Structure formats: structure tokens, C-alpha cells
Amino acid sequence: MKIEKKEINKRTLVIGGIALAVVLIAAIMIAEGVSGMKKKKTDVSEGLKIIEQAESADVTAIETKIGQLEAKDSQGQEDTRSLKEIFGSTVVMGDSISEGFAEFDVLNTSSVISKIGVELEELDEQVEQLVKVNPQVVFLTFGANDILATKGDEKAYIEQYKALIEKIQKKLPETKIFINSIFPVQKWRVEEEPLFEHIAKYNEALRAMCDKLQIAYVDNTELVTDRYYEADGMHFKADFYPVWARRMAEFAAL
Incomplete structure (x- = not known):
């Protein structure tokens, strides 16, 4: 048979x-x-x-x-997604430094909420934009303008940052928040504006705040080299933004 x-x-x-x-x-x-x-x-x-x-x-x-x-x-294979795909449900929110992501077409405009010269106490409009997007993850990047606005008083800066975080958490309780450290500026820029000498002190306060609030802190201090700076010694060239984006993506396991 x-x-x-x-x-x-x-x-x-x-x-x-x-x-x-x-x-x-x-x-x-x-x-x-x-x-x-x-x-x-x-x-x-x-x-x-x-x-x-x-x-x-x-x-x-x-x-x-x-x-x-x-x-x-x-799943162990190499990730072939573009940065725009990786950040599809993520927003980078910040000042003119963050604006480079959209300006240099590194991320989609829907993934970038930024404004030149903006300070922590001036973000109502940006928060409303964030609420409309309703991302899964948001990276916050504020500091350079706020050092000048708070005149080196890191405690005032931290209080303003806490108020922003509370506002976002209240409106978007499911959105995961990451805080970027303040980027250093070139030495000659510090000589022109001595308040930038406080960047390291502000970052220490920022890290302590994140630890207390149990929010992830992304330390970018060693990420920048002189070749990435624009002529103003503070903003960055186009080729820096993919480096920064990958750093954030890796940190948040996007």
C-alpha cells in the first residue's frame, strides 16, 4: 500500500x-x-x-x-530604513539648531518643530503644534538662547524646562520625552559671549533634572568636532545632522 x-x-x-x-x-x-x-x-x-x-x-x-x-x-539584520522613516513617529522640538533637520532635508518637516531664537518661556505655539502631531517620541533641544535669557542662572533655566515638560506630559501623556544636552560652542564664541562658559554647568543641572524626573538625557557633548561648525561657531553644517539623528535614534531604539 x-x-x-x-x-x-x-x-x-x-x-x-x-x-x-x-x-x-x-x-x-x-x-x-x-x-x-x-x-x-x-x-x-x-x-x-x-x-x-x-x-x-x-x-x-x-x-x-x-x-x-x-x-x-x-531582526538582527542591518537596518536599511532612511532617517525620515526612522523618525516617522518622532519629533525633534527646539530652537534654530534643531531647524537644520528640516532646512537640510534630513527629516520630514512634520518631524521638526523649531523656531529661531525661541526660549523656553515662549513655546505655547510649538506645544500646540506638537499636540497636533501627537508623536510617540519627542526630543527636546533648548539651551543656547536660554543661557543668555537667564543670564547664567541654571536654576531658573531648570524651572522653565520643568514647566515645559509638565505641559507636554499633561497634553500628551503617552509621548515619551528625551532631553538633548546643550551643545558646546567654539572657544572664540565663548570669548565674545562669556555667558556660554556656563554650558557645562547648565548640562549638569539638566542631567540632574532628568534623573529626578526619570526622563532620558541624551549627552551630545562629545558628538561635535570643529569641522561640523558653521562660521558663527554655534550652529552646524548639513553633514552634522545625520550624525546627530542617528545618535538620538540609537539612544531611543527607534
């Missing part, structure tokens, strides 16, 4: 399941009965149940499980 291929495969799976169950029963007996010569006989009913389940195993279910394992393994 001719046996069909499907039937052979099914029997192979059943035999494999029985073999697995036998091994499992042996393991149970060893675990339970190493000192068990003096104990009562091990209960193998659980192993018998496994054999029964193997005999009635659905081939399709097994194939589905294999497919899931293969899909999981493929």
Missing part, C-alpha cells in the same frame, strides 16, 4: 515528539530521583500527556512556530 508524503511527514513529527517526551521523562526521573532510590516512584503522568499532545500535533502550528523563529532571527 502506498503511503502519501504528508502522512510520512506527520509520522516523522510524531516520532520526534515521542522521542522528545522520552528524554523529558528521563530528565524528570533523574531530577526527582537522584537520591530517590529510597523515595516513592516518580509520577510520569506529565510526560505521558506530552506524548499524547505530540501524537495529535498540528503540522501547520509547527510550521507557524518555525516561521516566527525565522522572523525573529531576521
Whole structure:
């Protein structure tokens, strides 16, 4: 009598399941009965149940499980998405430094909410834009203008930042917030504007605030080299923005 291929495969799976169950029963007996010569006989009913389940195993279910394992393994492959795709449900919100993401076409305009010269106390309009977008993640980038506005008083800066965070959390409780550190400026710029000497102090206060509020702090201090600066010693050239974007994406596991 001719046996069909499907039937052979099914029997192979059943035999494999029985073999697995036998091994499992042996393991149970060893675990339970190493000192068990003096104990009562091990209960193998659980192993018998496994054999029964193997005999009635659905081939399709097994194939589905294999497919899931293969899909999981493929996740380790290199990410080929563009930065615009990666930041599809993310917003970078900040001042003129953040504006470069849109200006240099690194991210979609819907992923950038920025305004030249804006300070932390002037963000009502930007917050409303953020609410309309309703992103899963928002990166906040404020500091250079605020150092000048608060005249080196990092405590005042932190209070203003906290007020912004509270406002966003109230309106968008499901949006995850990340705080970018304040970027350093070139030395000659510090000589022209001594208040920028306080950048490191402001970043320390910013980090402490994030720790207290349990918000992620993205330290970009070592990310910038002289070649990335524009002529003003403060803003950045186009080739810096993909570097910064990848840093944020990696940090937030986008």
C-alpha cells in the first residue's frame, strides 16, 4: 500500500515528539530521583500527556512556530530604513539648531518643530503644534538662547524646562520625552559671549533634572568636532545632522 508524503511527514513529527517526551521523562526521573532510590516512584503522568499532545500535533502550528523563529532571527539584520522613516513617529522640538533637520532635508518637516531664537518661556505655539502631531517620541533641544535669557542662572533655566515638560506630559501623556544636552560652542564664541562658559554647568543641572524626573538625557557633548561648525561657531553644517539623528535614534531604539 502506498503511503502519501504528508502522512510520512506527520509520522516523522510524531516520532520526534515521542522521542522528545522520552528524554523529558528521563530528565524528570533523574531530577526527582537522584537520591530517590529510597523515595516513592516518580509520577510520569506529565510526560505521558506530552506524548499524547505530540501524537495529535498540528503540522501547520509547527510550521507557524518555525516561521516566527525565522522572523525573529531576521531582526538582527542591518537596518536599511532612511532617517525620515526612522523618525516617522518622532519629533525633534527646539530652537534654530534643531531647524537644520528640516532646512537640510534630513527629516520630514512634520518631524521638526523649531523656531529661531525661541526660549523656553515662549513655546505655547510649538506645544500646540506638537499636540497636533501627537508623536510617540519627542526630543527636546533648548539651551543656547536660554543661557543668555537667564543670564547664567541654571536654576531658573531648570524651572522653565520643568514647566515645559509638565505641559507636554499633561497634553500628551503617552509621548515619551528625551532631553538633548546643550551643545558646546567654539572657544572664540565663548570669548565674545562669556555667558556660554556656563554650558557645562547648565548640562549638569539638566542631567540632574532628568534623573529626578526619570526622563532620558541624551549627552551630545562629545558628538561635535570643529569641522561640523558653521562660521558663527554655534550652529552646524548639513553633514552634522545625520550624525546627530542617528545618535538620538540609537539612544531611543527607534
